[in-house]
Amino acid sequence: MATAQQNKKMVKGGPAYPMLVRPYAIRRISRETYDTFTYELTPPRGSGGVSFAPGQFNMLYVYGVGEVPISISGDPAKPQALVHTARIVGAVTKGIKRLKVGDSLGVRGPYGSSWPVEEAVGRDVVLVTGGIGLAPLRPVIYYLLINREKYGRIVLLYGARTPEDMLYTGELERWRGRFDLDVRVTVDRATGSWRGNVAVVTQLIKPAPFDPMHCIALVCGPEIMMRFTILDLEKRGVDYDRIYVSVERNMKCGIGLCGHCQLGPTFVCKDGPVYRYSDIRTIFTKREV
Amino acid sequence: MENIERILKEHPFLEGMDEKHIKLLVGCASNVVFKAGEYIFREGEEADKFYFIRHGKVLVETFIPQKGPVIIRSRHEGEIFGWSWLVPPYKWHFDARAVELTRAIALDGKCLRGKCEEDHDLGYEIMKRFALIIAERLEATRLQLLDIYGNSSTK
Ligand SMILES: Cc1cc2nc3c(=O)[nH]c(=O)nc-3n(C[C@H](O)[C@H](O)[C@H](O)COP(=O)(O)OP(=O)(O)OC[C@H]3O[C@@H](n4cnc5c(N)ncnc54)[C@H](O)[C@@H]3O)c2cc1C
Numbered sequence: 001m002a003t004a005q006q007n008k009k010m011v012k013g014g015p016a017y018p019m020l021v022r023p024y025a026i027r028r029i030s031r032e033t034y035d036t037f038t039y040e041l042t043p044p045r046g047s048g049g050v051s052f053a054p055g056q057f058n059m060l061y062v063y064g065v066g067e068v069p070i071s072i073s074g075d076p077a078k079p080q081a082l083v084h085t086a087r088i089v090g091a092v093t094k095g096i097k098r099l100k101v102g103d104s105l106g107v108r109g110p111y112g113s114s115w116p117v118e119e120a121v122g123r124d125v126v127l128v129t130g131g132i133g134l135a136p137l138r139p140v141i142y143y144l145l146i147n148r149e150k151y152g153r154i155v156l157l158y159g160a161r162t163p164e165d166m167l168y169t170g171e172l173e174r175w176r177g178r179f180d181l182d183v184r185v186t187v188d189r190a191t192g193s194w195r196g197n198v199a200v201v202t203q204l205i206k207p208a209p210f211d212p213m214h215c216i217a218l219v220c221g222p223e224i225m226m227r228f229t230i231l232d233l234e235k236r237g238v239d240y241d242r243i244y245v246s247v248e249r250n251m252k253c254g255i256g257l258c259g260h261c262q263l264g265p266t267f268v269c270k271d272g273p274v275y276r277y278s279d280i281r282t283i284f285t286k287r288e289v
Numbered sequence: 290m291e292n293i294e295r296i297l298k299e300h301p302f303l304e305g306m307d308e309k310h311i312k313l314l315v316g317c318a319s320n321v322v323f324k325a326g327e328y329i330f331r332e333g334e335e336a337d338k339f340y341f342i343r344h345g346k347v348l349v350e351t352f353i354p355q356k357g358p359v360i361i362r363s364r365h366e367g368e369i370f371g372w373s374w375l376v377p378p379y380k381w382h383f384d385a386r387a388v389e390l391t392r393a394i395a396l397d398g399k400c401l402r403g404k405c406e407e408d409h410d411l412g413y414e415i416m417k418r419f420a421l422i423i424a425e426r427l428e429a430t431r432l433q434l435l436d437i438y439g440n441s442s443t444k
């Protein structure tokens with residue numbers, strides 16, 4: 001089985017000058033929810049896009065404000081258009097929100113490990129995600145769909161707080177229309193006209209159609225949601241070494257130098273953010289690590 | 290009745306239950322159909338049944354003044370809903386509404402309570418199974434309360 005290190009080998013090239021910030025221009029901004037926006041960026045004139053593997057992130061730099069790690073949420077087959085989805089929570093993301101089409105945003109990366117798309121070949125793939133967690137998983141969905149014949153059943157289980165908090169609603173609708181992708185969406189609460197599921201995302205796991213003995217599970221969302229998801233995957237019979245999670249920690253350098261993002265003996269920026277759950281289980285469930 | 294017996298026998302909720310106990314359940318069971326939009330029960334009414342959904346979808350709701358109906362849970366094919374028949378004062382705490390044509394098997398709570406009193410083995414089997422469902426729902430409710438996704442468009 002592939003380790004997180006081996007997953008990193010998928011990344012073609014990687015940044016030649018890892019600390020170099022490249023000025024990208026904002027080509028398009030789409031509003032996903034009241035506090036979450038998707039930014040399509042174009043590379044500096046004369047330079048090509050940088051290829052990335054699903055699950056990797058970039059450090060985005062708002063000039064004069066600061067830098068934040070944000071996962072790449074676009075299609076790995078189209079690296080020319082760099083896509084990020086950011087939820088506006090604090091100083092730097094508020095700085096991103098102030099930018100307009102045509103403005104410049106500094107980018108360095110891509111960094112980190114990726115989802116185990118090679119290890120998943122020939123297996124069912126179940127993606128369990130909640131809230132903004134769909135953004136880091138979207139590239140892997142694009143990848144799986146382009147390489148559809150290599151995989152068994154693909155099941156996407158997505159939870160949001162309310163229908164108004166769901167990302168990529170148009171795309172979810174299109175994916176739901178496909179016969180080769182099983183998309184199940186749920187919200188924690190809803191009013192009036194909502195006719196879909198109302199339940200926490202973990203409750204979609206029990207009835208979902210996948211082979212628990214051979215599947216690969218990719219889990220991304222708030223840490224508490226991931227912990228409960230893992231319990232329910234375990235109840236279905238999915239082993240820890242076939243569960244992958246994406247972990248978030250505060251970052252500074254993004255390249256394994258400063259120690260800001262330490263998770264036990266690992267650095268999330270370099271050994272993560274995607275980890276095989278069995279590799280970090282003991283530290284993942286420990287408090288204040 | 291034969292059809293009901295077969296459906297109950299095959300339902301995961303009753304997996305492993307004795308044939309004679311299933312037969313006792315069948316004695317309290319009936320087929321029911323709800324049209325889209327029809328209320329199955331309303332808050333405060335006597336809770337005299339629980340349901341095995343065969344097809345369709347049911348929303349469990351509550352009414353919040355100035356906000357209207359808020360959906361708390363959806364229930365789907367293969368699921369069971371309603372456990373207020375099991376605990377006094379046997380009243381529904383929420384509304385339940387079919388959002389599409391829904392077929393279900395209804396188990397009469399009063400009838401079942403009587404049979405559980407007469408046959409404690411049956412009572413234990415039923416309690417064990419409902420304890421699992423109630424525990425699952427409690428865990429889900431806790432997660433809902435934790436509000437794990439943080440801020441929302443509809444605070
Ligand atoms: C590998 C990695 C990938 C990430 N991918 C994405 C992504 O694709 N999209 C995205 O929107 N975010 C993503 N994040 C989270 C993002 O980096 C943070 O939200 C960001 O750093 C916040 O910076 P800020 O200056 O805007 O807020 P700060 O000023 O640092 O924080 C403001 C407030 O927001 C809270 N906050 C900070 N970070 C988070 C968080 N992660 N979740 C919830 N609340 C938080 C703080 O506790 C504080 O209350 C990722 C993080 C990592 C480590």
Ligand code: FES
Pocket residue numbers: 250251252253254255256257258259260261262267268269270
């Ligand atoms: S951010 Fe510096 S080591 Fe990870």
